[in-house]
Amino acid sequence: MQTCACVSLSGGQGKTTVIFNLSLLLAQQGKKVLAVDCDPQANLTFYLNHEVEPNQPTLLEVLNGKVQTEDGIYSTTHENLFLMPSDRSLFKVSEYLASSGTGAFILKLRLKAVQNLFDLVLIDVQPSRSQICLTAVGAADYALIPVEAATKGVNSLIDTLEFLEEQASVMAFNGKVLGIIPFRDRWVGLTQTLESRENIATIKEFAGDIPVLPSIRESEQFKRAIRQGKLLSDIGQKDLQYPFEKMIEVLTNER
Ligand SMILES: Nc1ncnc2c1ncn2[C@@H]1O[C@H](COP(=O)(O)OP(=O)(O)O)[C@@H](O)[C@H]1O
Ligand SMILES: [Mg+2]
Numbered sequence: 001m002q003t004c005a006c007v008s009l010s011g012g013q014g015k016t017t018v019i020f021n022l023s024l025l026l027a028q029q030g031k032k033v034l035a036v037d038c039d040p041q042a043n044l045t046f047y048l049n050h051e052v053e054p055n056q057p058t059l060l061e062v063l064n065g066k067v068q069t070e071d072g073i074y075s076t077t078h079e080n081l082f083l084m085p086s087d088r089s090l091f092k093v094s095e096y097l098a099s100s101g102t103g104a105f106i107l108k109l110r111l112k113a114v115q116n117l118f119d120l121v122l123i124d125v126q127p128s129r130s131q132i133c134l135t136a137v138g139a140a141d142y143a144l145i146p147v148e149a150a151t152k153g154v155n156s157l158i159d160t161l162e163f164l165e166e167q168a169s170v171m172a173f174n175g176k177v178l179g180i181i182p183f184r185d186r187w188v189g190l191t192q193t194l195e196s197r198e199n200i201a202t203i204k205e206f207a208g209d210i211p212v213l214p215s216i217r218e219s220e221q222f223k224r225a226i227r228q229g230k231l232l233s234d235i236g237q238k239d240l241q242y243p244f245e246k247m248i249e250v251l252t253n254e255r
Pocket of ligand 2: 015016017039041043044124
């Protein structure tokens, strides 16, 4: 089982978009995938069309040990793709994680119980330095960092790299950063906009030795695909799917 988290410390950087597309694509390729929604905004849960019923356990109950890990996992409408959902109440776990003393390792520990059931665990991480974020990052063997090809994205990259370094220095992140993915790269016809070009150049400067992977183009088709719960290739937009195929290639090469 490989565990990969999508981390970027600002909203709107493409984290949930990446996890959604990677999950569907890997599942379609026959891999057993568990998507974990580690963000109380719960967009991933919503995108995967899961409604949390009042008495159903979610990531919250798995983390605080009220239920077994398997009991917080649900099938989705996609073959091979399973979800550990969340809703707004996930914030309640912060106190438990903070008081446990080993909060950063709790998700990793809980996932151990299901390691033989899945090939890949993909984690959508809350964009703040919260206890939830710490435990999500602590569980990751690999991290992907999507950042908008804009000033906000450059700042998110700087914050995220600093945060991961801090966590690594206290051994609370023991993973490898596989790559940075520029998000909403804008082109007009065959020409990349100046803003995108300049911001991606800046992203490359801050990336250092970390690979900057193929960018995700700015396009309404992504929202359309998500709305229909489909892959871009399933709505006739296979070209736009290339960055996700590349991420899978990089992940696969790690095995
Ligand atoms: N390629 C794209 N071009 C433009 N907008 C996009 C694209 N992909 C996703 N979006 C939209 O951008 C917003 C932010 O993406 P999201 O993945 O939710 O970011 P995060 O999870 O980092 O907050 C969402 O409203 C999403 O629908
Ligand atoms: Mg999100």
